[in-house]
Amino acid sequence: MFEASNLLFIYVETPLHAGTGRGLGAVDLPIQRERVTGYPIVQASGLKGCLRTEAQGKINQGLTQDEFFAIFGPETDRASDHAGALSPGDAKILLLPVRSLAGVFAWVTSRQVLERLLRDLAAIKDRVPEFQSIHDDLQQPLEAIRTDPPEPRGDDEERWALVSEDTSVQAGDQVVLEEFAFTPKPKSAVGPIGQWLANNALPQSDEYKYWHDNLAQHLVILPEDDFRDFCLFGIEVATRVALNQKTKTVAEGPWTEEYLPSDTLLYAPLHASPSRAPRVSLTAAQVLEKVRTLGITRTTLGGDETVGRGIVYLRFLPPSAAAVSAPSGEEG
Structure with a gap:
C-alpha cells in the first residue's frame, strides 16, 4: 500500500473546465462533479496527466527518464510492464x-x-x-x-x-x-x-x-x-460559437460550457508507494520529494487551454519538507 502522502493545493487563476463530455441538462458541457454531493472535482486521472506532462519537460533537469517512468508509469503501449509509484486523488473543492x-x-x-x-x-x-x-x-x-x-x-x-x-x-x-x-x-x-x-x-x-x-x-x-x-x-457558464474562417459567420454553436471561476481553491491528496520499475529504486518518500522538487507551480489543468482556460498555481504541503515514509512494515 501507500507509504508516503502529501497534499496538493490548486489555486485557479483562470476559469477551469474539467469536463465530462456532452451533458443532458441545461449546460452542454458541464464540469466534473461528485455524484452524491454535486460538489465540483477534477478527477485524479486529469490531475495525474497534468503532473506527468509537466514532469516530462523536466527530464534531464533533476529527473532521469527512468525515474520519470518509475514515478508516472510507462507509455501506454508498455502499460503492463509496471505501475507508476505516484497515486493522486481527486481534486476537491475547498473555497468557492x-x-x-x-x-x-x-x-x-x-x-x-x-x-x-x-x-x-x-x-x-x-x-x-x-x-x-x-x-x-x-x-x-x-x-x-x-x-x-x-x-x-x-x-x-x-x-x-x-x-x-x-x-x-x-x-x-x-x-x-x-x-x-x-x-x-x-x-x-x-x-x-x-x-x-x-x-x-x-x-x-x-x-x-x-x-x-x-x-x-x-x-x-x-x-x-x-x-x-x-x-x-x-458556477460560471459561458456561451461559445465556432466561426467559419472564410466568412466569419457561425459555423457551429452556440453551445454552453461550465467553468470553475478564477480564485477557486481545490486540494488533492498525493500518495506514493516504492517504485516498481526494474532499473530504478525509489522509496515512497523519495517519489513525492522528486515530484515536489521539480518546481511545478504555474501550469494548465483541464480543457480549453488554447483560449487561456485552466491556468492554476500548485502548492505542496508541507512546502519545505519531504514526505516521510511509514515505519517499516506499516501499511498505508
Missing part, C-alpha cells in the same frame, strides 16, 4: 468565490468541506507524523464551530453565515451573496481557519501577498445546503 454586496466577493465553504479536509489530513498524519501539528492547528478552531450554530432544517429557519470578527463582506446587518441574504455570525474561530488556509493552502509568492493578507476577512462558512446550492447553481 461568490459575488458579495460588500468586499466584491467572498470565499465560501462549509463545515462539511472543512471536516473533509481535516479527515484527509488525519489520514496523512497517521502515516507522516510531521503533519500532526498542521492537522491540530486546523482541528482546534473547527471544534469551536462544529455544532454551533446548528444547521438550518427548514426554509423558515435563519440562514446564517459564519464570518471572522473583522469581516470585509458584511453589508449593514447582512451578508449578501449573489441575491441571497444571510445573517452574519461573527466567530473568533473563523479568523484562525482563514489564517490556516492562507498560510498552508495559498501560494506564498509575492503576487499572492494581497490574497494571503485578506483571505480570513473574506472567508464565509455557510450551511451545508446553501454551499451545495452555490456549487450547483453559482
Whole structure:
C-alpha cells in the first residue's frame, strides 16, 4: 500500500473546465462533479496527466527518464510492464468565490468541506507524523464551530453565515451573496481557519501577498445546503460559437460550457508507494520529494487551454519538507 502522502493545493487563476463530455441538462458541457454531493472535482486521472506532462519537460533537469517512468508509469503501449509509484486523488473543492454586496466577493465553504479536509489530513498524519501539528492547528478552531450554530432544517429557519470578527463582506446587518441574504455570525474561530488556509493552502509568492493578507476577512462558512446550492447553481457558464474562417459567420454553436471561476481553491491528496520499475529504486518518500522538487507551480489543468482556460498555481504541503515514509512494515 501507500507509504508516503502529501497534499496538493490548486489555486485557479483562470476559469477551469474539467469536463465530462456532452451533458443532458441545461449546460452542454458541464464540469466534473461528485455524484452524491454535486460538489465540483477534477478527477485524479486529469490531475495525474497534468503532473506527468509537466514532469516530462523536466527530464534531464533533476529527473532521469527512468525515474520519470518509475514515478508516472510507462507509455501506454508498455502499460503492463509496471505501475507508476505516484497515486493522486481527486481534486476537491475547498473555497468557492461568490459575488458579495460588500468586499466584491467572498470565499465560501462549509463545515462539511472543512471536516473533509481535516479527515484527509488525519489520514496523512497517521502515516507522516510531521503533519500532526498542521492537522491540530486546523482541528482546534473547527471544534469551536462544529455544532454551533446548528444547521438550518427548514426554509423558515435563519440562514446564517459564519464570518471572522473583522469581516470585509458584511453589508449593514447582512451578508449578501449573489441575491441571497444571510445573517452574519461573527466567530473568533473563523479568523484562525482563514489564517490556516492562507498560510498552508495559498501560494506564498509575492503576487499572492494581497490574497494571503485578506483571505480570513473574506472567508464565509455557510450551511451545508446553501454551499451545495452555490456549487450547483453559482458556477460560471459561458456561451461559445465556432466561426467559419472564410466568412466569419457561425459555423457551429452556440453551445454552453461550465467553468470553475478564477480564485477557486481545490486540494488533492498525493500518495506514493516504492517504485516498481526494474532499473530504478525509489522509496515512497523519495517519489513525492522528486515530484515536489521539480518546481511545478504555474501550469494548465483541464480543457480549453488554447483560449487561456485552466491556468492554476500548485502548492505542496508541507512546502519545505519531504514526505516521510511509514515505519517499516506499516501499511498505508
